[in-house]
């Protein structure tokens with residue numbers, strides 16, 4: 347295989363390094379996709395830009411940590427239980443606070459969810475400080491595989507594949523099932539959907555629970571890779587919001603594809619021009635906003 | 648009152664019994680007081696038409712019955728059950744179906760999904776074959792995006808989707824508005840057929856020439872009140888009055 351163009355920068359050099367960065371990009375892309383997907387689902391139904399998303403992602407990781415260390419409940423159960431537990435916490439938030447935002451300007455939802463994020467993160471920081479707590483990779487996913495062209499840590503491969511499956515399943519649920527048709531219709535005209543006999547307020551609560559559950563799932567997946575830290579979500583969510591702006595809020599598939607694509611672009615940038623790897627997403631965001639203010643797949647607000 | 652009594656009642660009652668009783672219905676959009684005491688009745692198996700000028704309060708009356716106006720007072724009884732304080736999803740589940748003036752076809756759903764959207768609230772709805780029999784155009788367009796249909800097709804879809812649900816009381820808000828004469832005729836046939844099937848229909852119309860082909864009785868709405876009412880056989884005798892009411 348010939349390589350055209352001269353790679354620059356310190357990370358450049360071998361194909362091995364390129365593949366390694368691609369894998370890191372895919373992993374980050376998995377988290378971007380899961381998180382921006384949840385944001386898109388919540389925005390569609392509740393018309394709220396959920397700034398608490400990063401804090402709920404962090405809670406997912408912490409719930410997995412508590413389950414393991416206090417209850418002896420392993421990773422596999424945590425994948426199921428943490429999204430449910432954090433999802434229920436989210437539904438309580440929706441029932442007690444967010445539901446009163448109906449009909450108000452976006453700014454109120456933004457301020458409220460941002461406030462919730464600060465409180466939740468503050469509480470965790472108070473008890474756990476800022477350093478990371480370890481969470482071990484489950485035995486079944488330890489080790490790696492030599493693919494010939496690169497060494498693949500099994501856990502990382504699992505994260506990419508599993509995230510992709512969850513994203514596609516969510517897409518299928520929303521775009522191809524009767525429940526999804528209710529959801530899409532209620533996004534357009536909740537009053538009429540309710541007048542057909544569907545309990546729309548309950549559906550809104552469950553939708554928030556679904557979006558929050560996806561964030562918590564991403565938190566569990568990330569625990570063995572990035573450790574469990576109170577501010578793990580705060581750092582990530584800024585990039586995720588840029589991803590959402592680039593992809594547009596309107597489309598489910600759009601947020602999945604944009605999430606993975608931007609992870610990969612970030613990874614490639616780390617290889618070819620590492621100095622820009624932390625800013626490339628934001629540069630892209632500005633470019634997209636200049637060309638298409640509604641985002642690549644978004645509908646007009 | 649227990650729901651079961653309603654649920655077990657035959658979907659299509661025999662002509663005669665009172666199905667809807669509206670008494671002193673008032674309604675508000677925010678601060679503006681729109682309905683000032685509406686009174687009328689609909690009997691099982693009838694087609695009743697609300698006539699009135701633009702802005703008289705016809706749509707608001709239907710929406711108030713459906714429970715989708717924020718503030719409403721007075722009494723609305725459906726099958727003798729008070730529904731004035733019920734939420735619209737509960738009202739729909741009692742067997743009232745609503746076809747809005749703006750049609751409300753969902754653009755993110757294809758025709759099939761639009762058609763299948765309203766949940767079945769009780770047995771006795773029209774089977775799909777019968778619906779396609781009434782609206783053959785829809786069958787050919789099942790995979791199109793809902794809002795890619797023509798205005799007439801969208802109106803047919805808006806009516807078709809509420810026939811599946813088993814609701815026996817249909818409220819149709821100006822189904823002929825903006826449509827070509829052939830399509831108006833087709834909708835007229837449909838309403839006549841539905842009446843024969845035993846549906847009870849509350850129709851809002853500005854076009855009383857069309858209404859006269861299907862309606863049993865009329866009420867005239869003006870400034871949020873019912874100011875007159877008569878049966879189809881009295882229509883000819885009331886023509887002059889009607890022209891004054893409607894300003895046509």
Ligand SMILES: Nc1ncnc2c1ncn2[C@@H]1O[C@H](COP(=O)(O)OP(=O)(O)OP(=O)(O)O)[C@@H](O)[C@H]1O
Nearest residue numbers: 676679681699700701702703704705706707708853
């Ligand atoms: N969403 C709303 N907010 C405030 N006022 C409204 C709203 N909808 C309707 N109105 C007012 O309520 C009054 C009655 O409106 P309504 O839609 O019931 O009339 P209508 O008889 O159905 O008229 P048309 O034949 O034009 O459909 C009108 O004066 C209208 O301006």
Ligand SMILES: [Mg+2]
Nearest residue numbers: 705706707748
């Ligand atoms: Mg109207």
